[in-house]
Amino acid sequence: MTLTNKPRPDSSPLTCCPRSQVKRAPLRASYEREPAYSLIDRLKTAHVAxxxxxxxxxxxxxxxxxxxxLYLHTLNGGRLSQRLASGALICISFAVTNAWVMTKSAFHHSANYESLVLFGRARQVTDDGEFDAAFRAIINQLEPGRWEQVRAPNTKERKATALFRVPIEEGAFKSRTGGPNDDPGDLDLPVWHGTLPAGY
Structure with missing residues (x-):
């Protein structure tokens, strides 16, 4: 089985409902898949609530x-795998700070960031072909061609691992870019302002 990293041709924007709608600074929000997918693919680390x-x-x-x-894995039979297998609603978030925004007032200091919050329900992957294809994909995303060089999971490792799939349907991406937004009355203060790389 081969799994592709390309979205379906008919992929629509992310679904937005009251729990996923960005209410604070809504102009910074996007429900398009492209920025959301870019962040997921770059980070590959999320918090699952x-x-x-x-x-x-x-x-x-x-x-x-x-x-x-989305694919994620955990210990088979553990509390997280049991919770995911129950079909309960989960929340998955990704976030990265790209720069610190330094201003001439303490109040207006900020950050340039990208974040994504998704809602969904997980389904356990039980097909061996999809299991291998999913792990082949993540390993080859880290280093192209690496799956073909390493040992595939054995029976013991398969039994110890619970793999889950979560459809990307509902959520919101949010970001900030740019420099400081200082109050006009603060511009003459003898304090440097600008952006500092966050070091990621």
């Missing part, structure tokens, strides 16, 4: 994209 016993939980995980699907 869910509710367990009425309490919030959040777990950092490697999460990668193939087409319009």
């Amino acid at each position: 869910f509710v367990e016993a009425g309490e919030p939980r959040i777990v950092p995980l490697t999460v990668w994209r193939l087409g319009d699907e």
Whole structure:
């Protein structure tokens, strides 16, 4: 089985509903897939949030994209795999700070960033062909051709691993770029202002 990293030709923008709509600085939001997918593909690290016993939980995980699907894996039989297998709603977020925005007032300091919040329900991958194709994809995304050089998962490793797929359907991308937004009355203050690389 071969899984492609290209979105479906008929992929529509991300679904937006009250829980996923960006309300603060909405002009910085996008519901298009291109910036969202670019961030996922670059970071491949997300925080997965869910509710367990009425309490919030959040777990950092490697999460990668193939087409319009996210893939993530965890210990088979563990609490996270049980929660994901239940079909409960989960929230997945990606974020990176690209630069610190330094202004002439403490209040207006900010950051240039990219973030993405998605909502969805996971389904466990039980097909061996899709299992291998998904792991081949992430390993070859890290280094092209590496899957063909390494040992494939054995039976013991397959049994220990729970792989899940989450359709990319609902969510919002948000970003900030540019320099400082100083109040006119602060511009004459003898303080440097500009942007500093965040070091990522």
